[in-house]
Amino acid sequence: MSNIPEDLVMNVLSRLRVKSLLRFRSVSKSWRTLIDSPTFIKMHMERSMKIGSTVEVIHRRNLKKFYSLHLDLSGNPVRDPEELPHPFGYRYDLEDSVVFEIHLVGSCNGVLCFVDSARRIVLWNLATRKYFEIQYLRIETPKFANFYYLVNYGFGYDCVTDDYKVIRLITTYNGISECYLVEVYSLKSDSWTRFEDLVGNTYRDNHGILVSGALHWIRDDNESPIVAFDLTEEEFNSCALS
Structure with a gap:
């Protein structure tokens, strides 16, 4: 052989x-x-x-189960959905819907990104069923931000550097003041980079959508409701509606 x-x-x-x-x-x-x-x-x-076939992953948060569904080019299933083994392990088979809540952040090139209620992030390779838990980075917020903070995630592939990246957007506020932070994880270097978000404005509770090498989020800004983060340049661009 x-x-x-x-x-x-x-x-x-x-x-x-x-x-x-x-x-x-x-x-x-x-x-x-x-x-x-x-x-x-x-x-x-x-x-x-x-x-003429692809794989769509269906996430059912209430049951904490994941399925793969093979579709043809018309979007019709070619066979019944198949349950996938759990990427977080047996501990998430429990019934506690608060502690063991899991979200699918996004997928790219057959690699899926998940985050759980403890803010642990896992990358899961669908082809090999192998997964990698990203090193934990504690959320550091300004001293004034003891009231509330919102975290948005994004996941994508940077074809220029041949690197998978996870983005964490953190909006912190106490009802009066606000602060915006950005954290970027690089799989190639296995490291986090933290810097301020110069774009600002509170993001809605949504995960970034990967389009043309950039992750896009919706935010509360009537003039520029969409913000894009370029994965190669690692910088933001506002998108105004024409």
């Missing part, structure tokens, strides 16, 4: 379903490394979309 060219192996494996790939990861260390590689994951996703 070692005599088979790697590009041929990759070509064949990229045509298989995820369930088959999970089994074939046990064939050898080289196959496991190949299937887990970002290059193969991208190739598998691109081929899946070309043949």
